[in-house]
Amino acid sequence: MSTHNPFQIILSIFIVLGRLxxxxxxxxxxxxxxxxxxxxxxxxxxxxxxxxxxxxxxxxxxxxxxxxxxxxxxxxxxxxxxxxxxxxxxxxxxxxxxxxxxxxxxxxxxxxxxxxxxxxxxxxxxxxxxxxxxxxADPITVLKDLSEISNADEKKRMVIGYFETLEAPEYQIFKKVATNLKEDCQFMAAVGDVGRAMHPAGQSLIAFKASISQEDEAFTGSLFSYDEVSIWVTERCIPLVREITFQNAEELTEEGLPFLILFHAPEDTESIKRYMKLVHSELADQKQNVNFLTADGVQFAHPLHHLGKSKKDLPLIAIDSFRHMYLFPDYNEMETPGKMKQFLGDLYSGKLHREFHYGPDPDSTEAPTEEAQDAGSDDTTTTKRPTTPPESTFKKLAPSKNRYTLLDRDEL
CATH class of the missing domain: 3.40.30.10 (Glutaredoxin)
Incomplete structure (x- = not known):
């Protein structure tokens, strides 16, 4: 008859419980x-x-x-x-x-x-x-032949790395950057003999292509610096000016930055070019404070309606602060040096919000009020009259902050 040590039994129970x-x-x-x-x-x-x-x-x-x-x-x-x-x-x-x-x-x-x-x-x-x-999942497609590049998605930017081996430290940095940006760019790698003709002997190379038909742009910084590679790739995979659609509006709204939006007619490409040139030349230093966007004014007719505008008024520029929408006074003055930056500055300082509610600030240069003219005064200040700025419409495309709905119950 076998006997069991009670201490061994207790110890076994604790071991099992610990494993569980x-x-x-x-x-x-x-x-x-x-x-x-x-x-x-x-x-x-x-x-x-x-x-x-x-x-x-x-x-x-x-x-x-x-x-x-x-x-x-x-x-x-x-x-x-x-x-x-x-x-x-x-x-x-x-x-x-x-x-x-x-x-x-x-x-x-x-x-x-x-x-x-x-x-x-x-x-x-x-x-x-x-x-x-x-x-x-691996964010990088390892090419078996360079001809496979032609199979890439034409609508998506691409970054191609040329490496001697997958064990190279430069490749590991490239992979980490690709992991962070795989939703914004497609990443490919040519390793060993496959891409050897495309880069200097013994040196790795990373290149960016905005599309298959465009020329490569080579990275000239240190491939051993994650920060340098990440900044360079991010700036190319996430353009300074983006198009807002109903598909990406929620994602853009979640970034939490106000929108500076060019509303344009569907066939109008010239205003987009002018707007992009302005943003890159004068406003690039504001990218941490605002999202620069273009929007099809026909698809987004509802925000235009809130601004009191329609298709016939396109193109026009407005800010959506997620509280209110503010219309840039005159699209034709968009390229006047300093005008657009001042418009953004007035948003940051609260001046746009304040003046929308209470009229121009006392130091604003305006025509004399009717009351001042009647009195024979040269007073150039205007009487403050409360106004009602258009409410933000893009914030309504973001998820509700109180999403306790039947949908949530189904998800749970």
């Missing part, structure tokens, strides 16, 4: 003590920003934890992916940092950088794991 806990640990709890370390040392960090009092957060919680376990099982390598969760009540600084205004909000960081759009796909274990698989 390791396998089914759920999502990683993120707080101020570990947040920056985790996002800085993992390729993908997928985060559930939640609040305990929110029933939608509580409904999602078990699915999120189960998904985290599945992802951990599929991608166990350190530094690849973490599914985390942030209690926004106890970690208000993190919540504020990422502008969380509704719960649950699902956001992804890639190599420490926040993705442009929050996750709005189906909320199931299968959907979350498939999303992670897509995010971790």
């Amino acid at each position: 806990r390791g396998c089914y640990a759920g999502a990683t709890q993120l707080d101020s003590s570990n947040f920056d370390d985790l996002i800085g040392n993992n390729e993908i960090v997928f985060i559930n920003f939640y609040a305990d009092w929110c029933r939608f957060s509580n409904m999602l919680a078990p699915t999120w934890d189960e998904s985290a376990d599945k992802v951990r099982e599929l991608f166990p390598e350190p530094g690849r992916v973490v599914m985390g969760k942030v209690d926004c009540d106890s970690e208000s600084s993190i919540s504020s940092r990422f502008h969380i205004t509704k719960y649950p909000t699902l956001k992804m960081l890639r190599n420490g950088q926040m993705a442009k759009r929050e996750y709005r796909g189906q909320r199931s274990v299968e959907a979350f794991t498939e999303f992670i698989k897509e995010q971790l």
